Amino acid sequence: MLNEKKDTAILLIHCPDKQGILATVTEFLNKNKGNIIYLDQHVDRQEKIFYMRVEWELENFAIPADKIGEYFDTLIGSPLQMNWKIYFSNEVPRMALFVSKMPHCLFDILARYTAGEWDVEIPMIISNHETLRPVAERFDIDFHYFPINKENKAEQEAAELKLLKENNIDFVVLARYMQILSEDFVKNYPNKVINIHHSFLPAFAGAKPYHAAHERGVKIIGATSHYVTSELDAGPIIEQDVTRCSHVDTIQKLIRKGRDLEKIVLSQAVYKHLQRKVLVYRNRTVVFN
Amino acid sequence: MLNEKKDTAILLIHCPDKQGILATVTEFLNKNKGNIIYLDQHVDRQEKIFYMRVEWELENFAIPADKIGEYFDTLIGSPLQMNWKIYFSNEVPRMALFVSKMPHCLFDILARYTAGEWDVEIPMIISNHETLRPVAERFDIDFHYFPINKENKAEQEAAELKLLKENNIDFVVLARYMQILSEDFVKNYPNKVINIHHSFLPAFAGAKPYHAAHERGVKIIGATSHYVTSELDAGPIIEQDVTRCSHVDTIQKLIRKGRDLEKIVLSQAVYKHLQRKVLVYRNRTVVFN
Amino acid sequence: MLNEKKDTAILLIHCPDKQGILATVTEFLNKNKGNIIYLDQHVDRQEKIFYMRVEWELENFAIPADKIGEYFDTLIGSPLQMNWKIYFSNEVPRMALFVSKMPHCLFDILARYTAGEWDVEIPMIISNHETLRPVAERFDIDFHYFPINKENKAEQEAAELKLLKENNIDFVVLARYMQILSEDFVKNYPNKVINIHHSFLPAFAGAKPYHAAHERGVKIIGATSHYVTSELDAGPIIEQDVTRCSHVDTIQKLIRKGRDLEKIVLSQAVYKHLQRKVLVYRNRTVVFN
Amino acid sequence: MLNEKKDTAILLIHCPDKQGILATVTEFLNKNKGNIIYLDQHVDRQEKIFYMRVEWELENFAIPADKIGEYFDTLIGSPLQMNWKIYFSNEVPRMALFVSKMPHCLFDILARYTAGEWDVEIPMIISNHETLRPVAERFDIDFHYFPINKENKAEQEAAELKLLKENNIDFVVLARYMQILSEDFVKNYPNKVINIHHSFLPAFAGAKPYHAAHERGVKIIGATSHYVTSELDAGPIIEQDVTRCSHVDTIQKLIRKGRDLEKIVLSQAVYKHLQRKVLVYRNRTVVFN
Structure with a gap:
């Protein structure tokens, strides 16, 4: 620290x-x-x-x-x-990172971790793709590959949970993890799985929010970090932020602008969680200053 | 001017x-x-x-x-x-204001009009309630009362349209007008009816968006000005803006904060329209600087 | 209310x-x-x-x-x-408005007052110009004209103070009042004179901040509401806000954009003051939510 | 890419x-x-x-x-x-990074570089401290240590310039480099040295801007990226951004909040520069969309 x-x-x-x-x-x-x-x-x-x-x-x-x-x-x-x-304060929380292919949130979190911005341990990164293994290696963090498909999902999640328990993981951060966790998985970590969704929820829940935002012609895009519940993109919101866009922004540009939003919003939510400043009641949060 | x-x-x-x-x-x-x-x-x-x-x-x-x-x-x-x-530039556009009971957008527009901020004529205010007649009188603008219910809606809208045509109205601004205009009415003014919706569309379309935003526990609220089309709250977006909120904000506080957003966003959209800087294509706008 | x-x-x-x-x-x-x-x-x-x-x-x-x-x-x-x-809460504070020639802040405050947004009495408007008398009349508020020049300033301020005292004025709002109040005047209302400065203080204190902002080529402009102290534009800040600008914005456009900022920031500061949510200590404010 | x-x-x-x-x-x-x-x-x-x-x-x-x-x-x-x-577009610009002890901007830039967000080569990092050598090593980039004091400054800058020229460096990014470059150095890279200043310029130019912001009691803090000229913190502004703060924010908290602003603002400015979208005229920029 x-x-x-x-x-x-x-x-x-x-x-x-x-x-x-x-x-x-x-x-x-x-x-x-x-x-x-x-x-x-x-x-x-x-x-x-x-x-x-x-x-x-x-x-x-x-x-x-x-x-x-x-x-x-x-x-x-x-x-x-x-x-x-x-x-x-002397109990340092242990966090597992779930990622898929996009590295921006992962880099942002590992940079803060390495720089000592946060009082946390990150013993492992779990992914459904091999893509980001080199990033994990760059930061000397164990990388566990759990490919997931319809057939093996229950089994793989069970293996992941086992690994989390063995490593005394306190909470999970989905840093653009592009797989929906099963209700069973989430039940193991109630209000302890933090996700980043790349839209200003509840607008554009679900897949491809930047495409949907472009199609709708909004003048502002956003990102939302929330605790994961059994209902997709509907858990208690911890942090949101937005940025302006306009007719000149193609979908590719929205995606690029959105990356900066996503990483900052997710990291701010994780920081609030680490500081024990978030309370949840009836699917809403109280986030103290 | x-x-x-x-x-x-x-x-x-x-x-x-x-x-x-x-x-x-x-x-x-x-x-x-x-x-x-x-x-x-x-x-x-x-x-x-x-x-x-x-x-x-x-x-x-x-x-x-x-x-x-x-x-x-x-x-x-x-x-x-x-x-x-x-x-x-020497043709000054003529605008009709539709209002119901809330005065904040009306005041904001009339203040700009009176102060000469905008190059526009506002020959009339139309309302489905008598509530804001005193505001119209304060600014010396004709106030027309058209009470609307299910039975008389078609007839009253026809009368409104007649009045608009007789007065060579170029475009209509719904300044928190709490009545849905019929598709027939809107067809008379394609991309010429500007509405303000009190949420960050497409989130919380429809009635009581502040209640819905509070229920969802969002950390940011917004307002959206758009051209009215036949589909409710789904027309081309001209301008949006947002402001932060938190767990301390009751619905009443959201409504209060939202008033300032609504009036500024609506007036900015009207100003862009007046400057002829808005183009519509496939339900999206190009808004030039 | x-x-x-x-x-x-x-x-x-x-x-x-x-x-x-x-x-x-x-x-x-x-x-x-x-x-x-x-x-x-x-x-x-x-x-x-x-x-x-x-x-x-x-x-x-x-x-x-x-x-x-x-x-x-x-x-x-x-x-x-x-x-x-x-x-x-049953003691309604009494406020005097000081204005010069620009009407936007005045209109915004009077609209809120008339609409019952604020729990306040506004028995009078004081000005060093006749320009805004028609606005005062439109809202049925007494308008007092005190032309000020170097020779008569002390005398006119004394007359203003006498009028304020006779009318039990609790606090003063300078709604783009383009005259510097003397130290003597301010001493009569410590932390009770609220000003709006049309820049993001401490940047561009003093005259013509939009010209200075344009010259410096900033990408964001702001407005600042603060309590007036003996030092120009240096009193405790109550509220600030900003908006983006760019190379396309001429000084005239900055002035236009700034008007919306100024009126909202000033009104938010006045509202916080009315709610008794502002404390001052060592030239800084604590502004409760 | x-x-x-x-x-x-x-x-x-x-x-x-x-x-x-x-x-x-x-x-x-x-x-x-x-x-x-x-x-x-x-x-x-x-x-x-x-x-x-x-x-x-x-x-x-x-x-x-x-x-x-x-x-x-x-x-x-x-x-x-x-x-x-x-x-x-097939000529990839070559950039040198200057850093001191703070890693957040460095990490942000190297993450983008490694992830392929930017079309750039970063052959070297130059620093007046050894502190960030491990970060450079983590990303496999050459790290050159040039300790600077009053006596050796001219000599060390000459050595740095030689190194830059030998490596065909097109432009320099000061990622929280806490040393003022001499006028002579800057002349070698006119409008090609990009700095991040941790305040909303022109407010709080010079040293310790967060301390000054806290002392002044501002309600918003900012960061500014600009081209370096011979006058300290006075070069053409490329990008600025701000975030809200309040009486609860200590200097330490402002510094923490500011880090996120600084890294995003600097990276956005570098990205605009890389895209060849920045023009400078009379100490102001035109930044195309």
């Missing part, structure tokens, strides 16, 4: 809103000498849901790290019907 | 592409002493269509204004199978 | 950061049965400053509205060295 | 505007059977300068490639006082 970091704990919470939750949580941390270095909260007043992300330094915190979850749940989480998760 | 203007002619052309069209047209103008003050062209190499907009000063032009069309067609337009139109 | 509103109080706070401030404030409200409907806070960890905006319903709140300030200060504000302000 | 390409010639022209230039050039190409595949032109009516970029297929063109320049100059260029340049 580029910057020195202290050991911290991060708590992500969502629960039915009621008076005093924020005060209760901050008091719990303050009383136990947890120095809060980040706090953000949001109340969806329509759905009556309270969301919170709080991060505090473990140095001087009165409760040992491995007991925080238990104490928090007993004293606060359970009584307030909280859906909560705790993360520790 | 804010700026002094010379008398000019504007030629809009599209035709099958072949060598020498650009040279032929510019030679025609040069030889007849037309001082070109704007020229833009585009070739769609996939569809093999040539598009051009050229504007020149009429002062010193050898052909009288009322003969230019005839000469051009005989010498160039017909031989090259051109689809062309000529406009003159 | 477009939406029905409950009676609320709004507290804006900044103070030296220390543990427990957030818990202390939210407890104070919770214990006294204040239903919080908005809470946002920010800690500048470098400067060690805590910022907060909290809004709660007055219905059922145990402390009478006119005593809240006193209680809060005694129990929390003073002990924690807070710089705090309280506002009530 | 990703797409198959035909052999083409590209002509870039600027000259005093007068009637008939466009017709003259297109006639010349048409008569000699040059199939035009791209034509864009611009007239700066204030400065009375005509700009043009035209690209045509060499197949069937009546004039041999090595004679086109001579014929064009004799028949058209000289008579019309043109400043013109001709390029051929």
Whole structure:
């Protein structure tokens, strides 16, 4: 990592809103000498849901790290019907990259990884084509080739899952992986498979979005990064961005412009995920700043 | 108008592409002493269509204004199978505004009109509600009330069309007019009815796009101005713009943010139309700079 | 106003950061049965400053509205060295508009005012030119003409201030007012005079920014709304926005494009100010969502 | 390259505007059977300068490639006082990269190069630090280390220039090279040294722009790619882009956000340069679409 970091704990919470939750949580941390270095909260007043992300330094915190979850749940989480998760800054998440033939997102992620922009481990790249093996080799990352067709899909996905589990992979990033993952596969990583779709969803879901955008004559194209769910291109959106286009842009030019969008949007989504700043509720995300 | 203007002619052309069209047209103008003050062209190499907009000063032009069309067609337009139109800067287009209850687009257009930003006449506002009559009165513009229901729709549209024809209306702007115009009505003004849709089309066509955008959890909302065709929200797009949103934005906030987008996008589309910079071909636009 | 509103109080706070401030404030409200409907806070960890905006319903709140300030200060504000302000949603702020010759920002603000977008009173427009009197009349707002030259400036500003005070004006909006207010004038309304500058500050401060932008050949132009301080175009920035330009844009076109930016940026800044979402500290703003 | 390409010639022209230039050039190409595949032109009516970029297929063109320049100059260029340049698509430009310690722009460029996004040769990377040698090695590109201090600067630049000349380098890209090139060096590559500055110029020229942006409290940050001239950060701007920021962004966060802007803006500028779509006149650029 580029910057020195202290050991911290991060708590992500969502629960039915009621008076005093924020005060209760901050008091719990303050009383136990947890120095809060980040706090953000949001109340969806329509759905009556309270969301919170709080991060505090473990140095001087009165409760040992491995007991925080238990104490928090007993004293606060359970009584307030909280859906909560705790993360520790010294646990580096492990990510698997799925790719097919296009290298731009892969290069962007590996460049950040190599440059130390992200606090992550990338032990492996999985692909349904051999095309990008040289890129993996350039960055000294294991490359696993799983060719997929209708007949072998279930079997290959099972093999992939086995490999992911053996390597303690926490989450998966589809960096322009041109294969639809089965519902079974996705169930193993709920809200832990991040995809980049090359359109401004929900416009142009499915195949060939740049062709469709050109045909429709839009004046702006976009890219969308989202968690994968069982429904194609319909999972919770993490990040989107757009760029202008015009009548002079052929489909080839849209594809070229889109590459820059795709790689930046995907990497921003992955970064938010790595920072534990994304909460999912009812197919929508809360993405803290 | 804010700026002094010379008398000019504007030629809009599209035709099958072949060598020498650009040279032929510019030679025609040069030889007849037309001082070109704007020229833009585009070739769609996939569809093999040539598009051009050229504007020149009429002062010193050898052909009288009322003969230019005839000469051009005989010498160039017909031989090259051109689809062309000529406009003159001293002919101020006449526009009718259709509104319902929301005033923001109406105010924006009338402010520009009153301030002299646009070279246009707005002799009338037509509405299916009485709500905005006071705004029309504030700007001294005739307000015509045509309440519409299933039974009287055909009859009322006929009356509206009669009024438009009697007043030599060139084009119609739907400034958040919350009624679908019939196919018959639209046929009277092909590529001459400009609508603003409050989403980034083709996402969220139809009713209540902000509700749909909120439900989908998008991170960017948009607005789209397009020519009205027989298919709802599917006509050629003239202009689009977007703005960021997040989990903190309720539907009410999206609606508020969207108002600013809608009024600017609609006015920019109208301005391009007024400048004769929009060409339509196969449900797509060429919008010159 | 477009939406029905409950009676609320709004507290804006900044103070030296220390543990427990957030818990202390939210407890104070919770214990006294204040239903919080908005809470946002920010800690500048470098400067060690805590910022907060909290809004709660007055219905059922145990402390009478006119005593809240006193209680809060005694129990929390003073002990924690807070710089705090309280506002009530039923107190509608009173705004004076200063204009010169350009109408676009004026129209945009009056349209919002008339349409009920904003919860504000605009009892007067002040100008150093007669040009926009007809616009004021169109919207039935008093128009006061104060021609200004070197000789009479101090005297005229004194008369303006007298008029503002007599009319209980809370804040001033300079809607393309082309006169520099004296330091003395500004002192009367600290962080209460909002200006729109037609560039992306700090680029192109001072006169003729579009000319300067054209000369420099920038590819993006902007507009900046800020609180006025004694130093020209150097006050705390509330809002900025930009739009693309290119070599085809003449100075006249930049001015035209810029008008839309200016009016939207100014109105967004005024709206944030009206919502009591802007805090100023050391010439920078905290603008809550 | 990703797409198959035909052999083409590209002509870039600027000259005093007068009637008939466009017709003259297109006639010349048409008569000699040059199939035009791209034509864009611009007239700066204030400065009375005509700009043009035209690209045509060499197949069937009546004039041999090595004679086109001579014929064009004799028949058209000289008579019309043109400043013109001709390029051929089969001549791949050779680029040298200058870097210091930050890898993000370097990675982005090398990824595009390796992926075949650009039609360019990159025979060498030059640096004043050893830091990025491993990146160069990862991509198998020669890395030359030229440490620079006040005493050896002239000497080292001379050595760099010698190396560039020996390797037939056409243009230089400063990918966050943190050394000011001397005027003498720049003279060797007029409008052929492309820099990325990490601010929205002309705001925050010089050192530490993110610190300055934070101090000023701007709501938007930017990046600017420009040709290097003798005056620091004042050369002709090729491309700029911006992104929003707010009070929550520390300097560190601005630097992180800025990295993505910098790499994309620089690469877009390099791409435009590679496509021969940038013309410079009086310290401003014309950048064709």
